[in-house]
Amino acid sequence: MIPLYKLEKLPRIQRLRKIAKVFMFAENRLCTAVEKKADIFTEAEFIFYIDASSLLSLDVLFSEEARKVFREASNVFSRYANNDDADQNFAMLTRAFNNVKHLLLTETGKDQADWDFTVSSGSLDPAVRQINEGMYVYLEDIRSPFNVGALFRTAESFGVEKIILSPFCADPRHRRAQRTAMGCIDIMPWERQPLFSEIEITLADNKGEPLPVFALETGGIPINEFHFPRRGLLIAGSEELGASPKALEAADASLGRVTIPINGVKASLNVSVAFGIALHNWRQSIKQSL
DSSP states (O other): OOOHHHHTTSOHHHHHHHHHHHHHHHHHHHHHHHHTTOOTTTTHHHHHHTOHHHHHTTTOOOOHHHHHHHHHHHHHHHHGGGOOOHHHHHHHHHHHHHHHHHHHHHHTTOOOOGGGSOOOOOOOOGGGOOOEEEEEEEEOSOOOHHHHHHHHHHHHHTTEEEEEEOTTSOOTTSHHHHHHHTTHHHHSOEEEOOTTSTHHHHTOOTTSOOOOEEEEEEEEEETTTOOOOSSEEEEEOBTTTBSOHHHHHHHHTTTEEEEOOOOSSSOOOOHHHHHHHHHHHHHHHHHHHO
16 A cells, blocks of 8 residues: 555656555455455554545645545545444445546546446356356357457346357457456357357257247337247347348248337447347246246
8 A cells, every 4th residue: 555645746647546546446345345244344444544535635636526526435434433334334435435436537537448347246156147048149240349248248147048159259258358248258158150050959959949049130020029939049140230141031930030119310229238128028028938
């Protein structure tokens, strides 16, 4: 931990980054303590070290808005010891740390990405995953590693049994995909296969019958009218071109296309957003059928 007198001597931007890291560490520490069901205030001297009133004296921020956030955080630090509610203490402190951290990073000109956020991951043990058996997805030519990572994270959240990627899909092991997926690629079963080759064998049901297929695509059945299968394969196509003619032909010969009605002028959604909406509706349909 850098002493305050040394912090004061650093150039302003470097000082801001150092302080932001202190608050980031504090936030992570609180989250870890809660996950382990430990006392979040066993090391109170650390909390007092980052007392906002002390940092305010360093005059590291110019804007009054920034000073206001620091003062509010300082009030939280001074109040936490008088509150016996551990959950409320945790919520108050982590939000205070989080606000100051992002304010400092914004002041340095750093844009925040999803992986910069402190998110409690909980257990990433694949053995505790809640799976909807027979719920498969095929990612066809998704080019962006960011989108691949987001799709994995969404698929894991809604209980997809397995993800299959086309040969031209971005690599899930790409560092950007890994960072966006936040651990889900490591616990989510996946493989890479050409469309409708070995997939028909891999995903056949107990009687050897191929799974029903449907595509997430425009010009199809509105999502609120679509009849989702208990078991099936959802195809999510390229960000630029949508599902391929071969994929659409297979879908049209099976369950068809599911479409999300849109009112905006742009009339399109990011593939990961549309994918999340489709999986939510599919999972709800499965739950209602049980």
